Structure formats: C-alpha cells, structure tokens
Amino acid sequence: MSKKEKMVHPYIPNSVPEVKAKMLEEIGVKDIEELYQEIPEGLRFKGEMDLPKPLLSECALKRHVEKILAKNQACEENINFLGAGCWQHHVPAICDEINQRSEFLTAYAGEPYEDHGRFQALFEYESLMGELLDVEVVNVPTYDWCQAASTSIRMAGRITGRREILISDTVSPERLLVIKNYCQPVMVLKMVKHSPGTGLMELEDLKAKMTSETAGIYFENPSYLGFIESQGQAVSDIAHENGALCVVGVDPISLGIIVPPSHYGADIACGDIQGLGNYLSFGGGHGGFIATRDEEKFVMEYPSRLFGVTKTSVEGEYGFGDVAYDRTSFGVREEGKEFVGTHAALCGITAGVYLALMGPKGMQELGKTIRQKSQYAMKKLSEIKGVKAPLFDSSHFKEFVVDFNETEKTVKEINASLRERGIFGGKDLSRDFPELGSCALYCVTEVHAKDDIDKLAQALEDCLE
Amino acid sequence: MRANKNTRLRNSFHQAKWDEPIIFELSRKGERGILIPEVEKEIEESVGDGISTLPENLVRKKPPALPEISQMRVLKHFLRLSQQCLGADFNIDLGQGTCTMKYSPKVNETFVRSPKVAALHPLQDESTIQGALEIMYQLDLYLREISGLDHFSLQPGGGSHAILAMTSIIHAYHESRGEAGKRDEIITTILSHPSDAAVAAVKGYKVITLYHDENGYVEVEALKKAVSEKTAGLLITNPEDTGIFNPKIAEFTKVVREAGGLCGYDQANANGILSITRAKEAGFDICFFNLHKTFSSPHGCGGPATGALGVTERLRDYLPIPVVEFDGEKYFLNYDLPHTIGKVRGFLGVFPAALRAYAWIRSLGAEGLKEVAQVAVLNNNYILEKVKRLKGASAPYAEGKHRIEQVRYSWEKLTEETGVTTEDVTCRMADFGFHLWSSHHPFIVSEPFTIEPTESYSKDEIDEYLEGLERIVEEAYENPDKVKNAPYNSVIHKIDHSTLDDPKKWAITWRAYLKKHKKK
Numbered sequence: 008m009s010k011k012e013k014m015v016h017p018y019i020p021n022s023v024p025e026v027k028a029k030m031l032e033e034i035g036v037k038d039i040e041e042l043y044q045e046i047p048e049g050l051r052f053k054g055e056m057d058l059p060k061p062l063l064s065e066c067a068l069k070r071h072v073e074k075i076l077a078k079n080q081a082c083e084e085n086i087n088f089l090g091a092g093c094w095q096h097h098v099p100a101i102c103d104e105i106n107q108r109s110e111f112l113t114a115y116a117g118e119p120y121e122d123h124g125r126f127q128a129l130f131e132y133e134s135l136m137g138e139l140l141d142v143e144v145v146n147v148p149t150y151d152w153c154q155a156a157s158t159s160i161r162m163a164g165r166i167t168g169r170r171e172i173l174i175s176d177t178v179s180p181e182r183l184l185v186i187k188n189y190c191q192p193v194m195v196l197k198m199v200k201h202s203p204g205t206g207l208m209e210l211e212d213l214k215a216k217m218t219s220e221t222a223g224i225y226f227e228n229p230s231y232l233g234f235i236e237s238q239g240q241a242v243s244d245i246a247h248e249n250g251a252l253c254v255v256g257v258d259p260i261s262l263g264i265i266v267p268p269s270h271y272g273a274d275i276a277c278g279d280i281q282g283l284g285n286y287l288s289f290g291g292g293h294g295g296f297i298a299t300r301d302e303e304k305f306v307m308e309y310p311s312r313l314f315g316v317t318k319t320s321v322e323g324e325y326g327f328g329d330v331a332y333d334r335t336s337f338g339v340r341e342e343g344k345e346f347v348g349t350h351a352a353l354c355g356i357t358a359g360v361y362l363a364l365m366g367p368k369g370m371q372e373l374g375k376t377i378r379q380k381s382q383y384a385m386k387k388l389s390e391i392k393g394v395k396a397p398l399f400d401s402s403h404f405k406e407f408v409v410d411f412n413e414t415e416k417t418v419k420e421i422n423a424s425l426r427e428r429g430i431f432g433g434k435d436l437s438r439d440f441p442e443l444g445s446c447a448l449y450c451v452t453e454v455h456a457k458d459d460i461d462k463l464a465q466a467l468e469d470c471l472e
Numbered sequence: 473m474r475a476n477k478n479t480r481l482r483n484s485f486h487q488a489k490w491d492e493p494i495i496f497e498l499s500r501k502g503e504r505g506i507l508i509p510e511v512e513k514e515i516e517e518s519v520g521d522g523i524s525t526l527p528e529n530l531v532r533k534k535p536p537a538l539p540e541i542s543q544m545r546v547l548k549h550f551l552r553l554s555q556q557c558l559g560a561d562f563n564i565d566l567g568q569g570t571c572t573m574k575y576s577p578k579v580n581e582t583f584v585r586s587p588k589v590a591a592l593h594p595l596q597d598e599s600t601i602q603g604a605l606e607i608m609y610q611l612d613l614y615l616r617e618i619s620g621l622d623h624f625s626l627q628p629g630g631g632s633h634a635i636l637a638m639t640s641i642i643h644a645y646h647e648s649r650g651e652a653g654k655r656d657e658i659i660t661t662i663l664s665h666p667s668d669a670a671v672a673a674v675k676g677y678k679v680i681t682l683y684h685d686e687n688g689y690v691e692v693e694a695l696k697k698a699v700s701e702k703t704a705g706l707l708i709t710n711p712e713d714t715g716i717f718n719p720k721i722a723e724f725t726k727v728v729r730e731a732g733g734l735c736g737y738d739q740a741n742a743n744g745i746l747s748i749t750r751a752k753e754a755g756f757d758i759c760f761f762n763l764h765k766t767f768s769s770p771h772g773c774g775g776p777a778t779g780a781l782g783v784t785e786r787l788r789d790y791l792p793i794p795v796v797e798f799d800g801e802k803y804f805l806n807y808d809l810p811h812t813i814g815k816v817r818g819f820l821g822v823f824p825a826a827l828r829a830y831a832w833i834r835s836l837g838a839e840g841l842k843e844v845a846q847v848a849v850l851n852n853n854y855i856l857e858k859v860k861r862l863k864g865a866s867a868p869y870a871e872g873k874h875r876i877e878q879v880r881y882s883w884e885k886l887t888e889e890t891g892v893t894t895e896d897v898t899c900r901m902a903d904f905g906f907h908l909w910s911s912h913h914p915f916i917v918s919e920p921f922t923i924e925p926t927e928s929y930s931k932d933e934i935d936e937y938l939e940g941l942e943r944i945v946e947e948a949y950e951n952p953d954k955v956k957n958a959p960y961n962s963v964i965h966k967i968d969h970s971t972l973d974d975p976k977k978w979a980i981t982w983r984a985y986l987k988k989h990k991k992k
C-alpha cells in the first residue's frame with residue numbers, strides 16, 4: 008500500500024476514507040485509535056508483524072499459491088494404494104456441486120427458519136445413515152472417526168457408570184492416541200489381544216479382562232489391518248453378560264454387503280464418513296458418526312447436535328430443531344455431555360447426497376466391486392515371489408496387509424521404488440506394528456482398474472528382483 | 473427494483489420455499505442416482521462374485537432401505553434445500569455474534585478444490601507433499617507473529633477441539649511435574665465460551681467460574697480468591713462476548729502463573745485485536761485462533777474447521793504430533809516430541825482451512841490485518857451507537873465505553889413494554905432476509921442479542937440491517953402480534969418445539985418419525 012494513496016482492499020469496504028470519516032463522526036470520535044482506549048498501553052503491540060508483503064491482486068495471489076501447490080504430487084497423478092482411514096473413493100459430481108454451494112458453504116448456525124435447508128439436509132443425512140446402520144439415532148457429524156470413537160467410549164462409561172474400556176489391539180494406532188488423550192484421566196484403557204494367524208480377537212483374553220468395572224469393549228470392523236472381525240456376536244454377548252456395552256467402529260462403505268454392527272449386538276456404532284462423497288483433502292475431508300438405538304438413556308448421553316423433525320403452525324409443513332438441546336454444553340457448560348461446537352457438518356451434508364445417489368443397489372454393487380478388486384489384488388500380489396497377501400488368514404474388505412518379510416527389503420525401500428514408477432505403495436506398518444516386520448497396509452477400491460492393479464504387481468516384481 | 477426508495481429494506485423479500493419432501497418420499501423403485509464401475513471380466517473369473525466367499529453370518533441379506541432416486545432429482549432436491557438456507561454469501565450476516573461471519577474469498581475455494589489438494593493423501597511420502605507442508609509451516613510462522621507465541625499446531629478440528637488440546641497440555645504439563653493429582657481445578661469466567669468449562673470437565677477438572685461485576689468486569693480480587701495450590705490453569709476469552717476487553721488481563725495471568733498454573737487464551741474470535749494486542753504481551757502460555765472465524769475459512773454449516781493452537785517455547789514438546797518443521801531445504805513431519813499429548817484428531821488436521829487462512833493472510837499482509845481489526849471495531853461501534861438509540865434496546869455493562877468487535881445487547885425493555893422477545897425479533901428478521909441468532913448462553917443478559925459486523929459489510933449493508941431492527945421495534949410497539957406471529961416470508965412458519973424434548977415423540981431419523989408419528 009503506497010503512502011500517498013491508501014489502497015482500499017476489496018475485502019474491507021469501509022476502508023474508503025469518506026465512509027470511515029462519516030462513521031467516526033456518528034460514533035463521536037476522531038480516530039479509530041480512540042475505540043481501543045480500553046486496552047492498556049502496556050498490552051499494546053508496538054512493533055510491526057513480520058509478515059510477507061501482501062499479494063493484493065487476485066491474480067498475483069493465485070500465481071503464488073498455485074506455484075506452491077504445484078510442488079504436491081496428487082494421488083490422481085499417480086496410482087494410489089494408501090488408505091489407513093483416509094480412502095480414495097469416487098466422488099460423484101453431484102456431491103461436489105452441493106458441497107460448494109454458497110448457501111451451505113458459508114452458512115453457520117442460522118435459525119430453523121432461514122436455515123431450514125441446512126436442518127433438513129442434516130436430518131436427511133442422519134436418516135440415510137440410520138438406514139445404512141439399521142438404527143434410529145445418528146448424530147450431526149463430529150470431527151472424525153477418532154473423535155467419534157472417543158466419544159462413544161465416554162458415552163459407554165456414562166451409560167454404565169463404569170470407568171474401564173477394553174480395546175482390541177488391532178485398532179488404528181492413530182485413533183488409539185486420540186482415544187487415550189480423550190479418556191485420560193477419567194477412564195482406564197486395557198488392550199485385548201488378537202490371534203496372530205487370523206487377526207481376530209482372542210475371546211479368552213477378552214473374557215479374562217472383563218471386570219465389574221468394564222464399561223465396554225471397542226473394536227473396529229473391518230479392522231484397521233483390513234480383516235473382517237467375524238465374531239461380532241460372540242464379542243457383544245460377552246460384553247452384555249458382564250453388563251458392559253459393545254462399541255464398534257465401522258467403515259460405512261462396507262455396509263452394502265456386510266451386516267451393520269447393530270445386527271451383531273453392538274450398542275454403539277461409530278466411524279468416518281470421508282469415503283462417502285468427501286475428498287481426501289490431505290486428511291481434511293473427515294467427519295465422524297455415532298449411532299445408537301432410540302433409547303432415552305442413550306440419546307441423553309450424546310454430546311452432539313441431534314436434529315429432529317417436527318411440525319409447524321401450518322398443517323403439513325415440516326420443521327426441524329434440536330432434540331434434547333439441554334443436554335449439550337451450549338446450555339449447561341460443564342454440566343453438559345462433553346462439549347459441542349463446530350465439527351464437520353458440511354461433510355455430513357455431502358455424505359447425505361452420496362447415499363441418496365447410491366441407493367440400496369449402488370451400495371450393494373459398490374461393496375461387491377470393492378471386494379472383488381481387493382481380492383484380485385491380494386491374489387495378484389501373492390503370486391510375486393516372497394510376497395504374501397493378505398498376512399491374516401481371514402476375510403477382508405478393501406484393505407489388507409501385504410507381508411514383504413521374505414523379500415528382505417523394507418517397506419520404505421519398496422515404496423521408494425514404486426514412487427519412481429508412479430505408484431504410491433501402502434502404508435508402512437513397521438513403526439506402529441514392529442512385531443509384523445516389513446509389512447504394508449494396502450487399500451483397493453472401485454477407483455482402481457484391473458490395469459492399475461496389474462501395474463502394481465508388475466512394478467513390485469520389477470523392484471523386488 | 474425496489475418500489476419504495478425511502479427504505480433499504482427488502483419489503484418484497486420472500487425466501488425460497490419449495491415445500492420439498494423428505495428425501496425418502498422421493499424414492500421410486502428401480503431408479504438409480506449413479507452407477508458403479510463394472511468389474512472387469514478377468515477379475516470376476518479370477519475371484520468370483522466377491523460375496524459368496526464372505527462368511528455367511530456377515531453377509532447383509534437385505535440391502536439398506538435407502539431411497540431410489542434418479543440423478544437429476546437428487547440434484548434438484550439438494551439444490552432446493554440449499555436455496556432454503558441463508559449463508560453469509562446471501563444475507564448481511566451481522567446477527568451471528570461471536571462467530572465472525574466474514575467474507576470467505578472465492579479465489580481461496582479454487583485452491584482447495586484443486587486436485588493438488590483434494591486428491592492429496594495425508595500419508596504420502598514427504599517428498600510428494602512439500603507444497604502442503606510449506607503452507608502449514610508458513611502459516612505457523614504467521615500465527616507466531618500474530619500471537620507472539622512460539623509454535624503452532626493446526627491439528628484441532630475447531631475451537632472447542634483446540635480447547636481440548638489446550639486443556640490436555642495443561643494436564644500433561646502438571647503430570648510431568650508430578651502435580652496432576654494435586655492440581656485439579658480450572659478457572660474460567662461465565663462469559664468465556666461454554667466449551668472452556670465443558671472441556672475442562674471432560675478432562676476431569678473441577679471448574680471454578682468467575683462472575684463479572686455490574687459493569688461487566690471480572691475483578692482481580694475474585695481471581696485471587698479462586699487460585700490455590702489446586703489451580704491447574706485459567707481458560708479465558710478476551711474480549712468476552714460482551715465485546716468488553718479485560719484491561720487487567722496481564723494481572724490475571726500473573727496471579728495464575730504465580731500460583732503455578734498455566735494460562736490458556738481462548739482467541740476463537742480475535743478479529744478486533746489483530747496486531748493491536750497479543751497473547752504474548754498479556755502473559756499467556758497457550759492460545760488458539762479459529763481459522764474459520766478470524767481467518768476467513770467458510771463455516772460450512774458448522775465445519776470442517778480448524779482451531780490453530782499456539783504455545784510458548786517451554787510447552788512445545790507437549791503439542792499434538794506430528795508438527796511440521798523445515799531443515800533449510802525441505803519440510804518434514806516431526807513425531808518426536810517427548811511430552812506430547814498424542815493426538816486430538818486424525819492425520820494433520822483440516823488442511824483446506826489452513827490453506828484458506830494462509831491465502832487470506834497473504835492477500836492482506838501486516839498492514840491489511842490491522843485494517844481488518846480496525847474496521848471491524850469501527851463497524852461495531854457504529855452499530856453500538858445506532859442500537860443504543862433504538863427504543864427497547866440496550867447495551868448492558870461498561871456504560872459509555874467503546875467495545876471491541878461485538879456487543880451483547882438486550883431487548884429486556886422491549887419485552888417488558890411490548891411482550892416481544894428476542895426469539896420473536898429473530899423470527900421477524902427472517903422476513904427481510906436477515907439472520908439474528910437466538911443462542912447466547914449463558915442467559916445472563918436477559919433477552920440477549922449479539923451483533924458482530926466484522927470488516928466485511930459496507931456501511932450501506934449495515935444501515936440496511938439496522939433499518940430491519942428499527943422496523944421491527946416500530947412494529948413491536950404498534951402491533952406486537954405482527955412480530956410474535958412471524959415469520960411470514962421465510963421458508964417455514966413457527967415450529968412446534970414440544971416434540972423435540974419428548975422421548976416418545978422426538979424423531980432423529982425418518983424411520984423413527986414413521987414409527988412414532990405415522991401409525992400404519
């Protein structure tokens with residue numbers, strides 16, 4: 008901004024000197040400085056912030072930002088097999104169209120009148136998820152699966168009045184870090200072992216660890232390591248016999264072909280909606296769901312907003328509003344259930360659009376396609392000398408562990424070679440699961456053509472030679 | 473064209489009203505919204521149908537009862553719903569006080585929608601995400617300048633989430649000194665955000681809430697009485713939701729520091745004080761900024777968002793992992809923080825919000841940020857002057873003083889004299905295409921309303937909004953029923969709230985509604 012003529016920034020209309028002067032006059036002060044007189048001199052920032060010179064024109068800003076972003080190599084420009092909780096699925100064009108609508112993008116917390124559309128879209132999201140999960144209650148999304156699992160666990164603690172939670176040791180390590188921090192110091196975590204061969208939960212270990220203080224058992228299905236936990240009913244039976252709850256984290260995109268947790272006795276289901284029409288966005292497309300049956304003692308323990316349908320003064324008109332708002336921290340602060348605030352509503356609206364497009368058939372076909380492609384990938388990779396896929400002798404959905412131990416190469420080395428060939432190999436598990444040695448978690452979805460999988464197999468063969 | 477040139481008000485406004493059914497009512501058996509890529513024949517031949525190899529007990533026999541709708545009809549449905557929602561791009565969004573409803577520049581949307589962002593996986597090798605890491609690192613540096621603190625994490629997914637991280641750091645800090653058991657109290661003020669109290673309770677703390685005096689100020693003496701060897705920390709907003717700046721804030725932090733506690737600054741909204749006053753000079757150990765408020769990332773109906781968390785040097789090792797660092801040549805992720813609280817959110821946070829904040833700061837520079845703050849404060853005090861002149865309205869506390877970025881007003885007198893409440897005014901404002909928020913917990917100010925104009929709206933727009941308030945006040949005194957029966961021109965009419973608190977009647981999903989209200 009030149010000293011002679013001060014630039015009026017396009018984002019700040021009342022910078023126009025005449026307007027400023029007029030407004031100051033109305034207030035009855037000479038200078039904007041006078042408006043800050045309540046801030047003592049000692050607290051005033053005297054220096055100049057060391058920030059780069061502004062890029063005042065949109066054109067210059069665009070050039071600058073795009074130049075930085077060009078340093079990224081996107082999954083679209085390569086063949087990507089990374090998943091591990093952030094999944095590359097096809098995003099329908101209609102999801103994009105709705106997601107970027109000014110009305111939804113720039114709304115926040117309007118009233119049920121002028122923001123009727125926001126309320127209805129989120130009520131529909133809850134309802135569509137309710138069908139997928141076969142339950143009556145789903146929340147307005149929380150931040151992500153990590154938070155959804157953490158809150159589900161705290162809900163189990165409050166519902167049972169107990170403080171211990173058992174957790175399967177095959178859950179996502181990252182999720183476990185979030186859960187640990189969220190539970191500390193109120194709840195105690197104990198890990199339940201898995202069978203090394205199948206990955207499935209050791210039921211004897213589960214039984215041994217159940218006490219009269221156990222609030223619940225939390226496991227993921229499909230597990231973080233990709234296999235499907237087939238003993239869901241047995242796990243929830245053990246929990247219920249001990250007065251504990253069964254809490255299951257689930258990938259919703261699997262539910263077109265795989266039974267939802269409510270069918271095998273889960274009391275609370277949770278998970279992530281990123282895969283339902285939301286982009287990877289470097290991990291920015293997540294939203295967490297929590298789902299239960301419609302029982303007062305469950306509903307009253309949700310910290311989240313729950314939008315419900317009601318009527319208005321006009322016959323036949325739908326209205327929407329907050330169900331049991333007084334349980335939230337907005338109303339009763341530390342007496343409320345955990346806390347509520349800005350979470351991931353737009354991801355919820357987008358996931359609603361996705362499920363409406365997919366319909367029952369779409370979800371079924373999608374599940375089938377994903378399973379066929381991932382099975383094909385496992386088969387193909389296992390044909391390579393020294394490679395075993397899957398590591399666990401169980402059924403899998405879209406993710407699976409590839410065992411490279413016999414190749415005597417590290418995943419890091421293998422992934423570096425793959426990158427040279429335009430392929431992002433699976434997530435290196437050697438840091439989080441050192442006992443597995445050289446293993447990687449691969450993710451195959453509907454976006455992968457047979458050709459992509461064949462290319463991966465060929466590239467692995469080449470770089471393992 | 474507006475017929476009446478003497479008013480700025482949109483007298484003929486009517487919001488879109490499509491009487492759009494619930495999505496399930498649109499279902500027609502057999503219709504499809506989108507098709508799935510077909511599996512190649514060779515794959516089918518090689519592995520079979522994908523289902524019959526699943527254990528029998530896991531196969532979902534009955535597909536989920538989702539609606540069956542053709543593509544254009546789905547599009548139309550959600551476009552219509554969107555038209556029944558007033559974002560900041562449509563209304564003059566001054567009435568959502570405390571939330572900083574400013575302009576979210578459109579050019580920044582083009583950045584986040586680029587495949588270079590949208591198709592970027594957070595677990596990619598560092599060599600392939602240098603652009604994203606550069607943005608995060610540079611934003612960290614900018615926020616250090618703006619706050620005076622030393623390191624930032626962009627991981628928390630919103631303001632309350634940042635409070636969670638902040639409180640977790642306070643807990644971990646005392647634990648590392650063997651004092652976590654002893655220090656079990658968090659102090660806050662009643663006009664700090666409800667989450668400051670609520671999150672402290674999540675982390676097992678006893679919450680001590682300080683109240684202000686009749687002028688809206690919390691006395692240092694009250695704080696001195698509250699602190700003890702049990703004090704873990706202070707969580708406080710400043711300026712508070714009244715727009716009143718606590719001039720003794722440095723004494724507050726000193727009292728808590730001397731008692732061995734840490735001081736956490738809730739700067740969810742820092743719009744009026746950018747480059748005017750900072751966390752550092754006020755003596756805070758931790759602070760956070762909402763990138764979706766002060767730093768322009770759009771609110772998205774309530775997220776995804778970011779609460780960027782800053783700490784002083786001595787607390788750096790407590791931050792959530794990983795943090796982004798730079799070795800002079802390349803950016804990298806550092807997971808090695810000895811006292812880390814672990815994580816509060818998956819991966820690296822909401823990168824699109826960080827990118828928009830980065831672009832917004834770059835477009836304004838230091839001088840521009842100061843102009844943002846100054847104009848936001850100018851706009852606010854202009855409105856204060858005008859609202860004070862409205863019959864029935866008042867601005868409780870700090871009489872005769874200027875406010876920072878917002879003011880919590882009261883319709884108490886209007887309600888006494890006409891029976892018209894804040895909720896009624898809220899409903900009537902919708903008839904002119906405005907939004908006035910009804911939620912201002914705690915309800916200490918009776919019949920509250922909070923206006924925060926930010927820097928984004930022109931004087932003309934502000935005057936239009938004020939004229940709306942003026943008109944409704946006139947109506948309240950002349951014909952209160954007119955206001956009480958509103959809205960007339962909004963999407964729907966007065967809602968029946970009674971079913972929403974009754975477990976027998978509430979319906980959080982369509983299937984619950986059918987079960988409880990449509991007996992077949």
